[in-house]
Amino acid sequence: MFERPPNLTHPLLESMSRRQLLKAGGALMTLLVSPVSLAADTRILAVRVWPAQDYTRITLEGADALKFSSQIVKNPERLVVDLEGIEFDSVLQSLPSKILDSDPYIKLIRAGRNRPGVVRLVVELKTEIKPQLFTLPPVGNYGHRLVLDLFPVQEVDPLLALIQKSSPESAAAGQTADAPDTTPTRSERQPELARTPPRALDKAPPTDRDGLTRPKVTRMITIALDPGHGGEDPGAVGRAGTLEKDVTLSIAQRLKARIDNEPNMRAMLTRDADFFVPLGQRVNKARRVQADLFVSIHADAFIKPEARGSSVFILSERGASSTAAKWLANKENASDLIGGINVRTRDAHLARTLLDLSQTATLKDSNKLAKAVLGEIGDINTLHKNAVEEAGFAVLKAPDIPSILVETAFISNPEEEKKLADEAYQDKMADALLRGIKKYFAKNPPLAKSKLAMLE
Known part of the structure; x- marks a missing residue:
C-alpha cells in the first residue's frame, strides 16, 4: 500500500484560486523578462x-x-x-x-x-x-x-560698459561741461545709501528748440531703460504671436538711440539682447551706473481682450490703485519664476533694499516723471486711465532712483497688438517717452555730481 506523498504545496498557494495562480504566474514571467533596474527614460x-x-x-x-x-x-x-x-x-x-x-x-x-x-x-x-x-x-x-x-569669472561692469559705449561726442560733452568741486559729498561717497532729490540749478534756465525749459546741466544724465522680460521669459503673447519681450526691446533700443543723441544725456539698457535678467539684477544694474531715472517698458496682457490703452505706473506705498493694476503687478513680479532664477544666489542686499521705501522724495519725483510721460504718450494712443497708476512692481523698488513702468499698450488686444508690432508706432512711442523725460528734467534738473562719483 502506497503512502500519500507529503504536501509540497505552499500554504499561500493553497489559499489562492486558479485564476489568482494564473495572474501570479504571469507577473512572475514579466519580472523574469523585464529587468526592474531599467526605469523608463526621461524624455x-x-x-x-x-x-x-x-x-x-x-x-x-x-x-x-x-x-x-x-x-x-x-x-x-x-x-x-x-x-x-x-x-x-x-x-x-x-x-x-x-x-x-x-x-x-x-x-x-x-x-x-x-x-x-x-x-x-x-x-x-x-x-x-x-x-x-x-x-x-x-x-x-x-x-x-x-x-x-x-x-x-570677471563680472561685466555696467558702468564701465556704459562709458565704453558712449559716443565720443557725449564723452567730450561730459568732460568739457562746467565741473564742480571734485570732493565727493556724503551722498556721493555712499551712493547705495541715499541720493538727494533733484533741484534747479538756475533761476532762469534757457529754452530749447521745442520751447521746453532747458536747465544748465553740469554733468552727464544717465537713464536706465529696462526692456521687460527676455530669454526664457517671453512675457505676454498676442493672439497673432507677437511677443512682449521683442516689442519692449525694440522700443527701448529706439529710445536709447534718441537719448544718446541728446547733449549731456546717455542711456543704458538692462538687457540689450534676448536674454533673461532677474528683476533684482535690473534694479542693481541701474544703481551701479548711478542712474538718474529708471524707465521699465512693457506691453502687457489682460484677462479681457477688450482691455486697451497705455498706462504709466509708479510704486505704491499702500496698495494697488485698481484691481487691474494689482493683477498686472503680480503678473510682472512672477517674471523670475518664468525666466528661471537661481534662488540660492538671490541678492541679499536687494532683499533689504526692496523694503526701504522711506525715501518719499524719490516717490514724489517718480510721480512727476510719470505725469510728464503720461501726458506725452496720451497724444499717440488711448490712455487706459487718465491718471498715474500705482502698484507694487518689484522693478520700481530702487529707493534712490525715480522709477516708472510704462505699459505701451495691451498686446492681448488684437488692434493694439498690430500697433505694437508696427515700427512706426514704436518710433512714436520712443519719441513720446523722450519728450516726457525731457519735460521732467526741464522742471527737475539733476544735481551736479563730481567726476569722482561718476567713475565710482
Whole structure:
C-alpha cells in the first residue's frame, strides 16, 4: 500500500484560486523578462541657448525632473555635464547646432551617449567661467528645466560698459561741461545709501528748440531703460504671436538711440539682447551706473481682450490703485519664476533694499516723471486711465532712483497688438517717452555730481 506523498504545496498557494495562480504566474514571467533596474527614460522636450555679454544660458527641458552631475575640466576650459536616465535622441542632437559663432563664452558643444542611460555634454569654452547649474519645477508652459548659466569669472561692469559705449561726442560733452568741486559729498561717497532729490540749478534756465525749459546741466544724465522680460521669459503673447519681450526691446533700443543723441544725456539698457535678467539684477544694474531715472517698458496682457490703452505706473506705498493694476503687478513680479532664477544666489542686499521705501522724495519725483510721460504718450494712443497708476512692481523698488513702468499698450488686444508690432508706432512711442523725460528734467534738473562719483 502506497503512502500519500507529503504536501509540497505552499500554504499561500493553497489559499489562492486558479485564476489568482494564473495572474501570479504571469507577473512572475514579466519580472523574469523585464529587468526592474531599467526605469523608463526621461524624455527631453526642448533645448534652448541664450547667448549674451552678461552670461550665456543653456536650458534643457524634460518631461520629468532631470538628474545630472557636472565638473569643470582645465586645459582647455570645458564644462562636462552628465545627464542620467535619458537617451541620446534627436532633440539633444540638435543642441550643437544652436551655438553661434558670436557666443561670448561657448566655442562649441559636443553631445553623445557616454554609457547606457547617460548622455554626456561637453561644453568647450572660449574663456574661464563660473557656472551655475540648477533645476526648476514646471511653471507656465514649461516642464521640468535644467539650467546651465555660464558667467564670466570677471563680472561685466555696467558702468564701465556704459562709458565704453558712449559716443565720443557725449564723452567730450561730459568732460568739457562746467565741473564742480571734485570732493565727493556724503551722498556721493555712499551712493547705495541715499541720493538727494533733484533741484534747479538756475533761476532762469534757457529754452530749447521745442520751447521746453532747458536747465544748465553740469554733468552727464544717465537713464536706465529696462526692456521687460527676455530669454526664457517671453512675457505676454498676442493672439497673432507677437511677443512682449521683442516689442519692449525694440522700443527701448529706439529710445536709447534718441537719448544718446541728446547733449549731456546717455542711456543704458538692462538687457540689450534676448536674454533673461532677474528683476533684482535690473534694479542693481541701474544703481551701479548711478542712474538718474529708471524707465521699465512693457506691453502687457489682460484677462479681457477688450482691455486697451497705455498706462504709466509708479510704486505704491499702500496698495494697488485698481484691481487691474494689482493683477498686472503680480503678473510682472512672477517674471523670475518664468525666466528661471537661481534662488540660492538671490541678492541679499536687494532683499533689504526692496523694503526701504522711506525715501518719499524719490516717490514724489517718480510721480512727476510719470505725469510728464503720461501726458506725452496720451497724444499717440488711448490712455487706459487718465491718471498715474500705482502698484507694487518689484522693478520700481530702487529707493534712490525715480522709477516708472510704462505699459505701451495691451498686446492681448488684437488692434493694439498690430500697433505694437508696427515700427512706426514704436518710433512714436520712443519719441513720446523722450519728450516726457525731457519735460521732467526741464522742471527737475539733476544735481551736479563730481567726476569722482561718476567713475565710482
